Amino acid sequence: MKTRYLLGLTWLFSLFIYSCKQKEIKTSPVQFYLIDSPTNFDSVNIHIKKIEASVVSDSTRWIPLQTKDTVANLFNFQDSLTLMIAQDVVPLGMLKEIRFILGDGNTVVVNGVSYPLQLPNGVSPALMIQIGKKLNEVFNGFVLDFDASQSIVTENGEYRLEPVVRLIE
Numbered sequence: 810m811k812t813r814y815l816l817g818l819t820w821l822f823s824l825f826i827y828s829c830k831q832k833e834i835k836t837s838p839v840q841f842y843l844i845d846s847p848t849n850f851d852s853v854n855i856h857i858k859k860i861e862a863s864v865v866s867d868s869t870r871w872i873p874l875q876t877k878d879t880v881a882n883l884f885n886f887q888d889s890l891t892l893m894i895a896q897d898v899v900p901l902g903m904l905k906e907i908r909f910i911l912g913d914g915n916t917v918v919v920n921g922v923s924y925p926l927q928l929p930n931g932v933s934p935a936l937m938i939q940i941g942k943k944l945n946e947v948f949n950g951f952v953l954d955f956d957a958s959q960s961i962v963t964e965n966g967e968y969r970l971e972p973v974v975r976l977i978e
Contacts, residue, residue, distance in 0.1 A: 834867075835901040837944040839874070841951050842891035844977065845883035848958035850919055853883045853926075855955065855970075856912030858934075860895040864944070866902030874899075874907075880914045883957050891952060903943050904951075909936040909974070917961055917968050926961065926970035936972045952977040 841860060845853070860876045863869060874895040886892045911934040915926035928934060938953065959973040 835946060836898045837901045837946055837949055838896070838898050839904065839944065839949045839951070840896040841874070841894050841907065841953060843881060843883075843894045844886050844889070844891050844952055844954050846954060846956050846958060847887055848961075850917050850957065850961065851884075851921065852918040853957040853961065854880050854914065854916045854918075855883060855972075856880045856914035857894055858910045858912045860907055860909055862897075862899055862907045863905040864899045864902050865905050866900035869905065871908070872897070872899050878912070880912075883955055894953075899944070901944055901946060904940045904949070906937055906939050906941075908938070909972075910934060911936060911970075911972075915970050919968075924968045926968050928970055936974060938974050938976065940976060 839862065856879075857876065858878050860874045861871045862874055863871055874897040876895040879894075881892055881894070911928070913934075915928075916923050917926055918924075940951065942949075942951075954975050954977055956973045956975070960971055962969045962971050
């Protein structure tokens with residue numbers, strides 16, 4: 810009688826362990842680096858509040874990534890120098906796109922004078938960047954070129970930020 814009881818209990822425990830393993834979600838580490846192309850300004854400072862990723866796995870959702878709220882001078886990240894702006898672990902799947910949530914501390918320095926960079930009226934401070942890459946389980950590093958020369962528009966003596974960011978393949 811005890812043997813049947815122990816066998817039954819062992820069988821139930823085995824089913825429980827097997828069912829737990831079935832629900833295991835595979836994950837993938839991601840890292841995002843920022844780089845800039847040269848431009849004629851003295852400096853370009855971009856306020857990055859946070860970054861989120863849209864990952865297609867068992868469902869599609871926006872996942873907030875570990876991001877330090879920072880103002881990055883893009884000129885410090887030229888000539889192959891990069892700044893890690895976000896890293897995290899996300900569900901394994903397809904990284905569809907990321908979005909930068911920009912703050913209001915964006916400035917450009919021209920001839921030693923700092924000017925605020927305004928976002929165009931009606932434009933969200935969220936910047937969407939298409940990625941479209943399948944993630945692997947080991948390492949996923951993405952370098953993003955924030956092209957300051959194409960992102961800053963001068964109009965009536967004011968400077969406007971119309972971000973142009975592309976994935977370096």
